[in-house]
Amino acid sequence: MFDRLFYQEKGLFLQSFHPATALVYLLVLLILSLSYDHPLYLLALLLLLALLIRDADGLDAWEGFLKAGVILMLVVMLVNPLVIRTGKTIIWHGPEVPFWGKLDISMEAVYFGAVSGLRLLIVISIFCLYNLMINPDNVFNLFSGAGVRSVLVIALATRLFPVMVRDLQRIREVQQLRGVDFDTGNLWQRARKYSGLYNVLLLSSLEGAMEIAESLQARAFGSGKRSVYRRNMLRPRDLFCLGxxxxxxxAAGWGWRYGYGRYSFYPEADFLIKDGATLVILLIVLFYLSVPLILSKGWSHCYFFKSKI
Structure with missing residues (x-):
């Protein structure tokens, strides 16, 4: 179950980008999601992320992220109207609360809470796409020249949880083959079974730490300047995506300068579409952000195009 949340090499087109290219692309998505206030722009970004995650074969993993995101979204929608009471359109007049004042809920506060929850959902989806697209080892190798020891510590820390999950699943399967049933018995009996499972996991983790230390020693880590072998190359697909x-x-910055992408919730909510330029700027931004999807479709259906990028 947890394996879906970590990077898995599947040979997909979105996984073939240079790590720097993928990081820049995801960073642009993150900047736009934090900069935009317009609900229509945010919904468009969420739709784009859904298409990217589907193309990365990650809908099952996204489901887990969505469950946590929707819960947080509902919490924001409930808390925000109780804290912010500056909207003009009152939809519910509440009682007088001591030290709080009159508890009135406005439509603008609910609207703002929903859009804030939508932005949170987009940010969570961006990190889900990061887990699906980018191999963590390639990312750390990208920055290994700047700080070798720091990158090593971060790499070991980030791979700790996925490795423990896989080891726990493997140990559980071995115990089940030996006749241990973890689903039967009372609470004390099941706790004893799981305690033995975690004891084996602890021993396996200690052995893994010794193997890592022996591997570092065999490779003379820390004895001199580290050589870096980079297998990742910038290809035409990376240049297209970066462009x-x-x-x-x-385009988003130009539109932001002239007010496209901004949205005012208080004291009254603006119109979603003020003029045609609102949709034009949105379509331009979406077109440029859809370059990886366009390249992916060409890579899948055209062998000549596949050989060129």
Missing amino acids: GSLLALL
């Missing part, structure tokens, strides 16, 4: 990301950021 699309930068153009999308420029």
